Amino acid sequence: MAVLITGGAGYIGSHMVWELLDCGEDVVVVDNLASGFEWAVAPEATFYRGDVADSRLVRHVIATHGIDAIIHFAGSVVVPDSVARPLAYYENNTCKSRALIESAVEGGVRHFIFSSTAAVYAAGGIEPLDEDALVAPQTPYGMSKLMVEQILCDVAVAHPLDYAALRYFNVAGADPKGRAGQSTAGATHLVKVVCEAALGKRSHVDIFGTDYDTSDGTGVRDFIHVSDLVRVHRLALQHLRAGGGSLIANCGYGHGYSVREVIESARKISGRDFPVREAGRRPGDLASVIADAARARKELKWAPGFDDLDDIVESALAWEDGLSRKNSAA
Numbered sequence: 001m002a003v004l005i006t007g008g009a010g011y012i013g014s015h016m017v018w019e020l021l022d023c024g025e026d027v028v029v030v031d032n033l034a035s036g037f038e039w040a041v042a043p044e045a046t047f048y049r050g051d052v053a054d055s056r057l058v059r060h061v062i063a064t065h066g067i068d069a070i071i072h073f074a075g076s077v078v079v080p081d082s083v084a085r086p087l088a089y090y091e092n093n094t095c096k097s098r099a100l101i102e103s104a105v106e107g108g109v110r111h112f113i114f115s116s117t118a119a120v121y122a123a124g125g126i127e128p129l130d131e132d133a134l135v136a137p138q139t140p141y142g143m144s145k146l147m148v149e150q151i152l153c154d155v156a157v158a159h160p161l162d163y164a165a166l167r168y169f170n171v172a173g174a175d176p177k178g179r180a181g182q183s184t185a186g187a188t189h190l191v192k193v194v195c196e197a198a199l200g201k202r203s204h205v206d207i208f209g210t211d212y213d214t215s216d217g218t219g220v221r222d223f224i225h226v227s228d229l230v231r232v233h234r235l236a237l238q239h240l241r242a243g244g245g246s247l248i249a250n251c252g253y254g255h256g257y258s259v260r261e262v263i264e265s266a267r268k269i270s271g272r273d274f275p276v277r278e279a280g281r282r283p284g285d286l287a288s289v290i291a292d293a294a295r296a297r298k299e300l301k302w303a304p305g306f307d308d309l310d311d312i313v314e315s316a317l318a319w320e321d322g323l324s325r326k327n328s329a330a
């Protein structure tokens with residue numbers, strides 16, 4: 001019995017690989033390296049370079065390794081890019097997930113865990129957002145994910161496959177043991193951007209909007225440490241294997257930090273100042289996005305271990321620093 005992790009060479013997937021290996025699971029990764037790195041995959045995992053829509057490859061992996069569960073991270077992840085290139089996002093996130101799910105059904109895989117997103121929710125919902133909040137994605141990215149949730153819901157009725165759709169809020173930080181982190185080139189995520197600036201890899205940080213109706217006027221997000229996030233997946237896997245049934249669950253802490261608070265945390269922890277520019281609002285951004293994650297806590301018995309902004313920033317800074325050394329040694 002083994003678990004197939006798609007996108008295991010990427011940011012979150014590479015942490016998932018370690019989380020399962022640490023628990024003694026056999027892990028197989030399929031990743032086409034569109035944005036991931038083969039070196040990011042733990043050496044104890046079996047790596048296949050390939051596409052999730054390559055049904056011949058995926059069926060071979062399922063049969064050869066006795067895959068009982070798939071954790072599906074592979075996808076295209078840049079929200080504004082999805083607005084510019086919707087067809088590419090529907091292709092990679094929706095069509096290719098459909099193909100993967102078909103391979104799973106045909107290969108007899110029983111459990112499927114899917115990377116969904118808070119971007120499925122309608123703007124202006126009452127916070128914190130629980131899973132029953134109105135879904136109405138504002139972008140092709142969010143819609144490409146919601147469509148996969150719907151496919152899974154329908155497939156779980158027709159076939160012996162159950163699923164967990166986990167809606168992530170803002171994922172940040174790095175493995176506290178320093179084995180994995182976010183290495184994505186040109187990442188736009190706030191914590192990554194701020195860490196790069198603190199280490200002199202960027203000239204400055206733009207604050208996108210200082211006139212929101214929030215405590216200090218900047219955007220507020222529910223930042224979840226990537227190690228807590230992958231733990232939710234492991235618990236969801238346990239839940240499905242134990243016959244707990246399909247579920248949709250938010251992944252967040254239930255409270256947020258502002259853009260300015262993230263910047264101050266990075267200044268404090270790095271001991272370095274860096275220029276900050278007040279820029280206009282970024283199109284499509286909301287003032288505040290906060291999760292109600294009571295379901296994950298109750299149904300999956302999840303208890304966060306790293307719910308602290310400074311811990312998140314410290315781990316991300318340590319990883320970023322290591323990346324700089326790796327690049328200068330290369």
Ligand SMILES: NC(=O)c1ccc[n+]([C@@H]2O[C@H](COP(=O)([O-])OP(=O)(O)OC[C@H]3O[C@@H](n4cnc5c(N)ncnc54)[C@H](O)[C@@H]3O)[C@@H](O)[C@H]2O)c1
Nearest residue numbers: 007009010011012032033034035036051052074075115171
């Ligand atoms: N980072 C976040 O804050 C966040 C928030 C919500 C949801 N998610 C979701 O989590 C998942 C992982 O995100 P991430 O931040 O680790 O991104 P990432 O870009 O680091 O990882 C994605 C991985 O998938 C691989 N990939 C892409 N398309 C593929 C395909 N067709 N076949 C095989 N491999 C493919 C890439 O090479 C990469 O290694 C994504 O599905 C994303 O939508 C991320």
Ligand SMILES: O=c1ccn([C@@H]2O[C@H](COP(=O)(O)OP(=O)(O)O[C@H]3O[C@H](CO)[C@H](O)[C@H](O)[C@H]3O)[C@@H](O)[C@H]2O)c(=O)[nH]1
Nearest residue numbers: 117118119169170188189190193206207208219259285289
């Ligand atoms: O250089 C930057 C980058 C971001 N921000 C601000 O920081 C906050 C967070 O922005 P991110 O780009 O880090 O993340 P988003 O909230 O836009 O999006 C993230 O959370 C979404 C769910 O809410 C989706 O899951 C998506 O995949 C994921 O990237 C926003 O207020 C944004 O305006 C800045 O001020 N400057």
